Amino acid sequence: MTAQSVIRVSAVLAVDHEGRLLLVRKRGTDVWMQPGGKPDPGETPAETLARELFEELGARIDPADLQPLGTYTTAAANEADTTLIADVFRATLTGPLRAAAEIDAVTWMHPRQFPHHRLAPLITQHMLAHLPDPHQ
Numbered sequence: 001m002t003a004q005s006v007i008r009v010s011a012v013l014a015v016d017h018e019g020r021l022l023l024v025r026k027r028g029t030d031v032w033m034q035p036g037g038k039p040d041p042g043e044t045p046a047e048t049l050a051r052e053l054f055e056e057l058g059a060r061i062d063p064a065d066l067q068p069l070g071t072y073t074t075a076a077a078n079e080a081d082t083t084l085i086a087d088v089f090r091a092t093l094t095g096p097l098r099a100a101a102e103i104d105a106v107t108w109m110h111p112r113q114f115p116h117h118r119l120a121p122l123i124t125q126h127m128l129a130h131l132p133d134p135h136q
Contacts, residue, residue, distance in 0.1 A: 005082040010049035011036030011122065013069060014093045019132045020108035021123070022093060024056065027104040031077045033120035034127070035103075036086070045087035057097040057106060066091050069130060077120035086122055090130070 011034040014022040023032040037052035039045065046063035053059040066089035076082035099106045109117065111131055114124075 005079065006085060007038065007076055007079065007082055008085045009036050009038055009087070010045040010052065011086045011088050012049055012053060012066075012093070013088055013090045013127055013130055015090075015131060016108050018108070018110065020110045021127070021131060022097075023107055023109050023119075023123075024099070024103045025105045026078065026102050029078050029104075031118045031120055032107070032109065032123075033077050034086075034088070034122065035106075046089060049087075049089055049091075053091075053093070056099070056101050056103045057093075058100060059093050059095070059097055061091055061093065072122060072126040074121040074125050077122070084122060088122075088127070 012022065013034060022035060024035045025032050035053060035056055036049055039048040044063065046066045049066060050061050050063045053061055069088045069090055072086050072088060074084050076084040097106050
């Protein structure tokens with residue numbers, strides 16, 4: 001029996017004025033997930049997220065403007081037998097966003113659309129409680 005791998009990331013929960021969640025899909029995958037990524041040595045979780053948002057989407061945000069929501073543990077979306085530990089922050093992102101680096105697509109998705117797409121376990125197991133009521 002092998003030990004399960006662990007990935008530590010920072011991720012953003014960004015919801016627009018229509019109640020849609022900002023999601024990305026990595027190149028070569030079909031799972032939609034929250035933007036974010038792994039830390040570089042010496043980075044805080046908020047610094048990691050600010051850097052990743054710029055690298056992946058061209059979004060500039062001050063780490064001090066990120067609101068911590070907590071640390072969540074779940075299965076990784078694209079790595080078998082891997083646990084994901086995610087420091088999640090709420091943020092307001094404005095301006096045009098573009099897919100860059102390993103990101104193939106970026107979208108704003110309403111919770112009503114979730115059943116029609118493959119979503120990362122972090123979203124389905126932990127983030128739904130942080131989203132606005134989809135019936136509003």
